[in-house]
Amino acid sequence: MSAGKIAIRELVKVFRSPAGGEVRAIDGLSFGVPEGAFVSVLGPSGCGKSTLLNIMAGLDRPTSGEIQIDGRAITDQDRPRIGFVFQQPRLLPWRTIEGNLWLPLERTGNRAAGRAVIERYVELVGLRGFERYYPGQISGGMQQRVAIARALIMEPEILLMDEPFSNLDEMTARKMRAELIRIWQKTGKTIIFVTHDISEAIFLSTRVILTTRRPARIYRDLSIDLPVPRRYDDDRLFEIEKEVMRDFLQYMEDTEGAPPPEMGRPGGAGGEVLLGGY
Amino acid sequence: MKGNPASLQRLYSAILLLLVWIALASVFPPHIVPGPVVVLENVWENVTAQGAFSSQGAFFHIYKTVLRVVLGLVFAMIWGTAIGVVMGVSARGEKFFDGWVMVGLTIPAIVYGMVTLMWFGLNDFAAVMAIGVTAFPSVCINIWHGVKDIDMQLVDMAKVFQLQRGEIVRKVILPQIVPFILAATRYALGISWKICTTVELIGMSSGVGFMLNYWFGLFSMPQVFAWTFTFMVVLFLIEFGIIKPVERHLLAWRPAVHV
Numbered sequence: 001m002s003a004g005k006i007a008i009r010e011l012v013k014v015f016r017s018p019a020g021g022e023v024r025a026i027d028g029l030s031f032g033v034p035e036g037a038f039v040s041v042l043g044p045s046g047c048g049k050s051t052l053l054n055i056m057a058g059l060d061r062p063t064s065g066e067i068q069i070d071g072r073a074i075t076d077q078d079r080p081r082i083g084f085v086f087q088q089p090r091l092l093p094w095r096t097i098e099g100n101l102w103l104p105l106e107r108t109g110n111r112a113a114g115r116a117v118i119e120r121y122v123e124l125v126g127l128r129g130f131e132r133y134y135p136g137q138i139s140g141g142m143q144q145r146v147a148i149a150r151a152l153i154m155e156p157e158i159l160l161m162d163e164p165f166s167n168l169d170e171m172t173a174r175k176m177r178a179e180l181i182r183i184w185q186k187t188g189k190t191i192i193f194v195t196h197d198i199s200e201a202i203f204l205s206t207r208v209i210l211t212t213r214r215p216a217r218i219y220r221d222l223s224i225d226l227p228v229p230r231r232y233d234d235d236r237l238f239e240i241e242k243e244v245m246r247d248f249l250q251y252m253e254d255t256e257g258a259p260p261p262e263m264g265r266p267g268g269a270g271g272e273v274l275l276g277g278y
Numbered sequence: 279m280k281g282n283p284a285s286l287q288r289l290y291s292a293i294l295l296l297l298v299w300i301a302l303a304s305v306f307p308p309h310i311v312p313g314p315v316v317v318l319e320n321v322w323e324n325v326t327a328q329g330a331f332s333s334q335g336a337f338f339h340i341y342k343t344v345l346r347v348v349l350g351l352v353f354a355m356i357w358g359t360a361i362g363v364v365m366g367v368s369a370r371g372e373k374f375f376d377g378w379v380m381v382g383l384t385i386p387a388i389v390y391g392m393v394t395l396m397w398f399g400l401n402d403f404a405a406v407m408a409i410g411v412t413a414f415p416s417v418c419i420n421i422w423h424g425v426k427d428i429d430m431q432l433v434d435m436a437k438v439f440q441l442q443r444g445e446i447v448r449k450v451i452l453p454q455i456v457p458f459i460l461a462a463t464r465y466a467l468g469i470s471w472k473i474c475t476t477v478e479l480i481g482m483s484s485g486v487g488f489m490l491n492y493w494f495g496l497f498s499m500p501q502v503f504a505w506t507f508t509f510m511v512v513l514f515l516i517e518f519g520i521i522k523p524v525e526r527h528l529l530a531w532r533p534a535v536h537v
Contacts, residue, residue: 057438082438090435094453094531103449104439134531154439 005190006033006158011065013051025051027215033192038184040193040201043211044252049194052216053160056192057084069157083151085164089143091135097146098131104154121149124183141172152183158190165200174232177204181229198248202241203230210248213255220247312500320504340512343478343485346402347470350409354466358417359459366425382415387473395481405477412473413466420465424458460525471513
């Protein structure tokens with residue numbers, strides 16, 4: 001794999017189920033992401049997409065395999081700066097918009113510089129004038145924009161987004177997607193965007209990685225070589241979407257009732273030893 | 279909720295209560311239901327009497343009761359919070375302590391009073407212990423639920439943004455428990471004052487409970503009402519002078535509190 005921004009190698013994640021069995025969420029996932037790419041990871045719900053992001057963000061540890069960013073493996077001691085946008089805004093309700101944006105900055109301690117940065121990002125996500133509002137006083141779309149600003153504000157090396165627009169109505173989501181593209185073009189961040197929405201993935205990304213049902217492997221790796229910003233009524237997008245949709249529905253149909261997510265007792269099913277290290 | 283209608287509601291309800299009181303007082307004689315005027319006259323007499331500030335005066339008794347209530351409350355808050363946090367964060371802690379809390383809740387407060395008075399003698403320490411132990415379970419339950427209610431999604435968010443453990447506790451966890459601490463304080467204050475008067479009644483020679491018992495012995499209903507009223511005023515001062523302002527300050531972000 002060429003030296004890119006992110007390299008994911010043979011990533012495996014096995015959870016112990018409450019019943020004492022194992023659930024294999026990710027099964028030997030490998031791919032690389034070049035600097036500045038906008039990669040969507042698209043897969044059926046419950047396929048382990050969020051687990052991938054959690055491992056990248058350091059919330060969870062892989063069972064085996066590794067993730068490198070700029071050639072450095074992510075470890076507990078040495079984590080690169082990562083911006084994360086969750087499905088829900090996850091703002092601190094007792095802090096104003098401004099206060100929430102301070103959260104990742106407080107450790108740096110430089111108040112004057114921090115204030116300038118906050119002003120810039122508030123402007124970037126179009127929330128000027130709302131700095132003193134509490135999250136409960138603004139709409140869901142605006143809250144999610146605050147969350148995006150918070151993810152960008154400490155100049156992360158990569159930006160991870162976990163279905164960030166799935167709780168918004170379609171009109172708001174469209175506006176947000178356009179804004180995200182604008183911000184991406186402006187900042188040149190490397191983005192990993194997890195979604196289950198095929199048209200959203202194709203509309204936004206330079207590359208779409210489709211994963212299989214759980215355990216997640218790569219089903220298809222697809223480059224979208226269309227100029228950005230794109231238009232929703234672009235026929236070429238529509239053609240790609242139709243083709244991917246047909247292919248993926250076929251896959252889902254073919255695999256229906258196939259391997260159950262529960263992999264049996266330790267050492268069963270797969271035959272490999274999956275319980276190492278962790 | 280806007281500011282005005284809410285305070286109007288409060289005014290209406292106070293007026294209604296007063297009217298009910300007056301109505302009852304006009305039907306029954308003063309030794310059954312003394313009216314507001316009689317009661318206020320008695321309160322006035324008590325607090326303006328010669329030596330009201332002396333060691334047998336009204337203010338001395340009020341001071342004694344407030345002191346016991348506050349110390350007992352502090353005791354209950356410290357232990358209740360400590361055990362409540364342990365129960366909230368650890369399943370083992372929860373299993374270990376929930377029996378204690380349930381037992382604590384079911385034992386009548388007066389038993390604690392009797393036991394501490396017999397153990398420690400008829401002194402302030404015994405009263406404070408009785409109050410502390412009585413108020414402890416309800417503090418504990420509030421904090422326990424508060425800790426269990428902590429939004430772990432916010433904690434995960436803070437971890438992703440690489441906040442240190444201490445920062446997460448201070449900036450993400452503590453603010454979530456504040457409403458529960460306030461609720462616990464308010465609840466424990468009510469309990470503390472009730473058990474305090476009971477302990478004073480059975481074993482103390484000072485305090486509001488002692489005075490209530492004294493006037494009960496003389497069968498003076500107006501004075502029983504007067505002392506109850508006096509301490510209600512004290513509790514209202516604590517509620518509206520301390521707890522409410524603190525709450526308004528700490529929970530300003532919650533729309534429902536903009537009373």
